[in-house]
Amino acid sequence: MTRHVISDDALLEAVADSSRRRVLDLILASGEVTPTALAAELPFTRQAVAKHLAVLDRAGLVEGRRTGREVRYSVRPEHLDVAARAMARVAARWDARLEAIKSMAEARARLGTTSTTKGNHVRRR
Amino acid sequence: MTRHVISDDALLEAVADSSRRRVLDLILASGEVTPTALAAELPFTRQAVAKHLAVLDRAGLVEGRRTGREVRYSVRPEHLDVAARAMARVAARWDARLEAIKSMAEARARLGTTSTTKGNHVRRR
DNA sequence: ACGTAGACGCAACCGATGGTTGCGGTACGC
DNA sequence: GCGTACCGCAACCATCGGTTGCGTCTACGT
Numbered sequence: 001m002t003r004h005v006i007s008d009d010a011l012l013e014a015v016a017d018s019s020r021r022r023v024l025d026l027i028l029a030s031g032e033v034t035p036t037a038l039a040a041e042l043p044f045t046r047q048a049v050a051k052h053l054a055v056l057d058r059a060g061l062v063e064g065r066r067t068g069r070e071v072r073y074s075v076r077p078e079h080l081d082v083a084a085r086a087m088a089r090v091a092a093r094w095d096a097r098l099e100a101i102k103s104m105a106e107a108r109a110r111l112g113t114t115s116t117t118k119g120n121h122v123r124r125r
Numbered sequence: 126m127t128r129h130v131i132s133d134d135a136l137l138e139a140v141a142d143s144s145r146r147r148v149l150d151l152i153l154a155s156g157e158v159t160p161t162a163l164a165a166e167l168p169f170t171r172q173a174v175a176k177h178l179a180v181l182d183r184a185g186l187v188e189g190r191r192t193g194r195e196v197r198y199s200v201r202p203e204h205l206d207v208a209a210r211a212m213a214r215v216a217a218r219w220d221a222r223l224e225a226i227k228s229m230a231e232a233r234a235r236l237g238t239t240s241t242t243k244g245n246h247v248r249r250r
Numbered sequence: 251a252c253g254t255a256g257a258c259g260c261a262a263c264c265g266a267t268g269g270t271t272g273c274g275g276t277a278c279g280c
Numbered sequence: 281g282c283g284t285a286c287c288g289c290a291a292c293c294a295t296c297g298g299t300t301g302c303g304t305c306t307a308c309g310t
Binding site: 159160161171172175191193194195196 | 285286287288
């Protein structure tokens with residue numbers, strides 16, 4: 001099962017980069033692709049692609065199988081699943097926080113600049 | 126109204142960094158804060174915080190008002206709104222794609238390792 | 251069988267960026 | 281007026297996305 005533990009952060013980190021997302025996209029579209037093929041469709045070199053693939057691999061999102069002189073990369077659906085869920089979770093969290101902030105801002109505006117007396121919980125680290 | 130145009134990519138870019146997210150979190154929790162105050166609760170220096178604030182500012186997510194010798198930063202709910210939506214959008218897109226991939230993988234598994242017959246893409250050789 | 255071309259890996263290098271330290275300016279409190 | 285705290289600027293370092301160049305190995309054509 002290769003139970004990699006993909007933290008939200010690590011995931012976001014891997015997925016944050018737009019190039020990486022594009023690479024992932026292409027792999028998804030092609031099923032199994034070689035770095036060179038990917039690079040052919042992308043605005044940067046094979047080497048760059050290779051590096052991204054390495055990252056994605058370490059993150060457990062893709063895997064590559066050697067076949068003769070080439071290496072075919074494919075995505076690992078299970079892990080991608082985790083990834084997508086994490087994304088959704090983060091998005092939701094954002095939304096919630098936004099909600100809070102919005103109502104708060106409105107309240108503050110309504111009360112006229114209450115001098116920020118909300119030293120509720122500061123959690124460090 | 127300062128109608129900054131925040132592209133999904135720019136947004137993700139700004140939000141991608143975990144430190145930046147933490148900073149944003151703190152500002153959200155505090156309403157109006159100075160860089161130094163933020164830095165006090167974060168594992169890095171005031172300077173780093175300042176840089177992040179600059180980025181977030183450029184991205185239109187926060188704004189700072191000078192008050193005497195200190196600068197109070199606060200989030201801009203409207204823009205944050207845009208941000209959250211963008212996040213959700215991206216997440217959704219991911220989810221959809223994941224769905225496709227999953228069913229595909231299952232189908233493949235059910236058929237017993239069909240030798241990757243999805244050459245819908247450039248397969249040079 | 252051999253030579254060449256294609257696909258990969260490694261390493262050096264470049265520019266941007268997250269992070270640090272150090273310093274100088276300026277507003278505040280006494 | 282003096283010290284202190286907050287800020288801004290600049291130099292510096294490490295990492296990272298990306299490139300170029302080179303070496304190696306495999307596959308293919310003749």
